[in-house]
Amino acid sequence: MICTAQPASEAAVAPTVSEEEVLTLSPERAVEIDVPRRWIREPRAIERSQFHRAESSRDRRRAQAETLCAVASSPGHDGGVADAFFENPRLARIYDPLHPDRSDLDVYVDLVDELGARSVLDIGCGTGTFACLLARRGVDVTAVDPARASLDVARSKGGAATVRWLHGDATSLPALDVDAAFMTGNVAQVFLTDDDWAATLHGIRAALRPGGVLVFETRVPARRAWEQWTPELTRTIVDVPGVGVVESWAQVTDVSGDLVTFRSTTTFRRDDVVLESVSTLRFRKRLHIEALLEREGFELSEVRDAPDRPGLEMVFLARRPDVTP
DSSP: OOOSSOOOOSSSSOOOSOTTGGGGOOHHHHHHHTOOGGGOOSSOOOOTHHHHHOOSHHHHHHHHHHHHHHHHTSOOOSSSSOOHHHHSHHHHHHHHHHOOOOGGGHHHHHHHHHHTOSEEEEETOTTOHHHHHHHHTTOEEEEEESOHHHHHHHTTSTTGGGSEEEESOGGGOOSOOEEEEEEOTTGGGOOOSHHHHHHHHHHHHHHEEEEEEEEEEEEOGGGOGGGGOSHHHHOEEEEETTTEEEEEEEEEEEEETTEEEEEEEEEETTTTEEEEEEEEEEOOOHHHHHHHHHHTTOEEEEEEEOTTSTTTEEEEEEEOOOOOO
């Protein structure tokens, strides 16, 4: 648990809302009903300075409620639930300025051309950079993500008007018949259990036309990329127009088998606010991934090296078989 102060007492007043309804509460209402602490879920996106600036007991309780409401809207990322970094509106708005170089997407734009894909499903589209790139090239794009805040950013981009934006994940898709489906960046590694990964693959297979191709990347476990995820090596400082100077860094907090957990810290210097979120990625080995693809009815076509990250990433191309005559 990442927390800088204790939430309001659970005993004072019985809550008059459900656990689901807490997501829509104002901080003032949360103070009035003392939302139970048990409803706070990982990962936590916390505005520390709320507590530093509180001057009275009432101010402290209101600050705690603001934190609680932010946390409740950012549940853990296991399957179709949004990671706090992408669900928090303030963080979602500065994701692109913190990651301006998206040359890693060039290989996937080229793959769309190589596959001759005219319709594409972008799973875990985030702030929509890849989806909008394809849309501006005339590709019919459906993009899905569990984080509403990221989708709000995506919809504001050039080319967004022709993209079909969906809030959800690969297990909740409408009927589709696309030529190709893509998972770029960390997306294929956020599914922590084999059941979640299998459900995602099942949903993608249903969305592909017969002969359609799934493309995704995942890091090579043996290269132990997480050893480079230190504050010293990941620190980024950017002056964001309208926001001010933002500083961000990552820190690994736990490595358990093939699960790596890390904390992302973002500081907004203008108002001295610090937001933290915790994420976990799974580093599956190639044989394990191949077995799961086969089990879910895919034919593995090829595993490539990422040209911009040689030896560090595996790029899988798996095909939904054609309908048997």
